[in-house]
Amino acid sequence: MVLFQLDSCTLATPWSLCWLASSAQGHGAKGDNIYEFQIEFLEPVEPKPICRVTQRQLNITVQKKESNWWERLTKQEKRPLFLAPDFDRWLDESDAEMEMKEKEEEKINKVKIESRVPKDPFKHLKKGYLIMYNLVQFLGFSWIFVNMTVRLFILGKDSFYDTFHSIADMMYFCQTLALMEIMNSLIGLVRSPLIPAVVQVFGRNFILFVVIGSLEEMQSKPVVFFVFYFWSIAELFRYPYYMLSCIGIEWKPLTWLRYTTWIPLYPLGGLAEAVCVVQSIPIFSETGKFSLGLPNPLNVTIQFSFLLQIYLIALFLGVFVNFRHLYKQRKQHLGPKKRKMK
Numbered sequence: 001m002v003l004f005q006l007d008s009c010t011l012a013t014p015w016s017l018c019w020l021a022s023s024a025q026g027h028g029a030k031g032d033n034i035y036e037f038q039i040e041f042l043e044p045v046e047p048k049p050i051c052r053v054t055q056r057q058l059n060i061t062v063q064k065k066e067s068n069w070w071e072r073l074t075k076q077e078k079r080p081l082f083l084a085p086d087f088d089r090w091l092d093e094s095d096a097e098m099e100m101k102e103k104e105e106e107k108i109n110k111v112k113i114e115s116r117v118p119k120d121p122f123k124h125l126k127k128g129y130l131i132m133y134n135l136v137q138f139l140g141f142s143w144i145f146v147n148m149t150v151r152l153f154i155l156g157k158d159s160f161y162d163t164f165h166s167i168a169d170m171m172y173f174c175q176t177l178a179l180m181e182i183m184n185s186l187i188g189l190v191r192s193p194l195i196p197a198v199v200q201v202f203g204r205n206f207i208l209f210v211v212i213g214s215l216e217e218m219q220s221k222p223v224v225f226f227v228f229y230f231w232s233i234a235e236l237f238r239y240p241y242y243m244l245s246c247i248g249i250e251w252k253p254l255t256w257l258r259y260t261t262w263i264p265l266y267p268l269g270g271l272a273e274a275v276c277v278v279q280s281i282p283i284f285s286e287t288g289k290f291s292l293g294l295p296n297p298l299n300v301t302i303q304f305s306f307l308l309q310i311y312l313i314a315l316f317l318g319v320f321v322n323f324r325h326l327y328k329q330r331k332q333h334l335g336p337k338k339r340k341m342k
């Protein structure tokens with residue numbers, strides 16, 4: 001390794017701007033010494049080279065006065081012994097021409113595509129709305145998560161029993177607002193397919209508003225803690241990911257978290273929701289709440305607890321549908337990128 005301390009790096013001789021003379025103090029093949037070199041270029045170059053000293057090397061970038069092809073680098077025909085080409089960055093005439101052609105074609109294609117796609121006059125409004133929507137949801141779910149975590153640390157297991165009473169209002173707010181996700185998908189504001197969004201939002205809201213919200217007996221059960229906790233952890237990564245994507249920023253660790261945390265959380269969340277439903281069945285049976293007495297000669301009543309048993313199957317299917325959807329999304333965002341065919 002050669003360590004240099006750069007003393008000077010100049011283009012010498014005022015009568016011709018063809019020289020690069022450099023001198024540096026450092027530790028190299030001749031120990032601590034002053035190392036110098038001079039190059040006389042074939043044609044004139046710009047007078048101010050860019051010098052950059054890194055721990056490993058000294059980079060001097062010299063620009064040609066006129067951008068044309070030189071037959072060789074130095075005026076003297078024989079290449080100086082200390083000079084060697086860097087083939088990693090080497091370009092010959094045909095490489096450079098190809099590169100220029102590709103760039104031009106890319107530019108033309110971009111202009112063609114842009115002129116084909118009609119400009120959306122509400123683009124900024126839509127983006128503004130999505131940023132605000134994601135920000136509000138992020139703040140809401142962060143509040144839920146922090147509140148629950150702090151209560152868990154302070155109260156321990158006791159916090160399980162009154163999760164609903166301290167969190168419900170914010171959860172109602174966030175989950176009601178989440179109905180917009182169905183709307184966003186329906187009007188094509190975001191690229192989410194409709195079915196996973198419907199399954200997600202209705203599935204959660206059914207648990208929140210009907211199974212827990214309508215039965216006081218359910219509200220003090222510890223399972224509520226787990227349902228709310230699993231929901232909120234996932235959203236801590238999802239909404240900031242969306243927010244950044246709205247402004248065209250991708251932060252790899254966040255993308256990874258958004259498309260990975262659901263792997264344990266989705267089955268756990270689905271399981272907690274199923275436990276909720278199972279625990280509510282005897283309560284709905286006893287109270288007869290939401291049971292439908294149909295006006296018919298046999299006097300048949302459709303028990304809500306029976307519908308809940310059917311819902312358990314739907315929940316299992318819903319988890320499967322969304323798990324598959326999220327798996328596809330993960331592959332698309334984190335899987336190996338497909339190379340463009342030339």
Ligand SMILES: CCCCCCCCCCCCC[C@@H](O)CC(=O)SCCNC(=O)CCNC(=O)[C@H](O)C(C)(C)COP(=O)(O)OP(=O)(O)OC[C@H]1O[C@@H](n2cnc3c(N)ncnc32)[C@H](O)[C@@H]1OP(=O)(O)O
Pocket residue numbers: 130133134190191192193196197198199200202203204230231232234235238242243245246261262265266267268269270273314315316317318319322326329
């Ligand atoms: C009416 C009958 C209903 C019957 C229901 C019956 C049963 C239901 C059972 C339901 C079980 C639910 C269990 C569940 O509640 C358990 C849990 O949630 S546990 C906690 C863990 N959960 C999660 O991690 C899931 C979180 N939720 C989601 O991921 C979404 O809601 C989901 C719809 C599942 C998937 O999202 P999406 O389809 O949107 O995929 P992407 O995130 O990849 O987004 C696709 C592209 O759209 C862009 N996008 C989407 N939304 C936004 C936004 N708000 N702002 C900006 N951009 C957005 C996104 O960037 C992607 O674009 P690109 O591909 O270009 O990157």
